[in-house]
Amino acid sequence: MDILKQIFSPWLVAAFLGYFVAQLGKIVVYLFTHKKLGWREFFKSGGMPSSHSATVLALVTTIGLNDGSGSPGVGTPLFALALIFAIIVVYDATHVRRATGEQGEAINALIGDKKTQKPYFSRGHKPVEAIVGSILGVLIGIIVNIVLQG
Numbered sequence: 001m002d003i004l005k006q007i008f009s010p011w012l013v014a015a016f017l018g019y020f021v022a023q024l025g026k027i028v029v030y031l032f033t034h035k036k037l038g039w040r041e042f043f044k045s046g047g048m049p050s051s052h053s054a055t056v057l058a059l060v061t062t063i064g065l066n067d068g069s070g071s072p073g074v075g076t077p078l079f080a081l082a083l084i085f086a087i088i089v090v091y092d093a094t095h096v097r098r099a100t101g102e103q104g105e106a107i108n109a110l111i112g113d114k115k116t117q118k119p120y121f122s123r124g125h126k127p128v129e130a131i132v133g134s135i136l137g138v139l140i141g142i143i144v145n146i147v148l149q150g
Contacts, residue, residue: 011059094127
């Protein structure tokens with residue numbers, strides 16, 4: 001039973017929920033923008049909202065609200081580590097991966113007709129996508145902490 005408690009710890013639950021809800025959000029955004037369901041959006045990276053941001057911010061928030069002993073974990077080394085990790089992930093998603101995606105599109109355009117080329121799927125995030133994902137992650141972290149920690 002102890003192993004199940006560790007596997008379903010609030011930290012992992014929050015992180016996985018952050019990812020899952022953000023990926024579902026991409027389907028909803030696709031539905032509103034294209035007026036049809038796009039189930040494949042669940043498996044794509046990039047787009048609105050950022051699942052990278054939602055995942056790491058849900059984790060950081062849960063660690064910050066509870067360090068495992070029932071007290072706030074903001075002053076702990078684990079929180080500092082998680083926060084720095086989150087900053088790097090969000091920066092990478094909005095800068096490095098985005099630049100790579102733009103370069104891929106430019107290369108596809110140089111090669112020839114886009115209709116005959118496979119689309120380049122490694123897109124990064126626009127800042128607004130990362131902000132929305134971050135807000136989503138913080139909210140999920142708070143909810144998970146309330147539900148699982150009481």
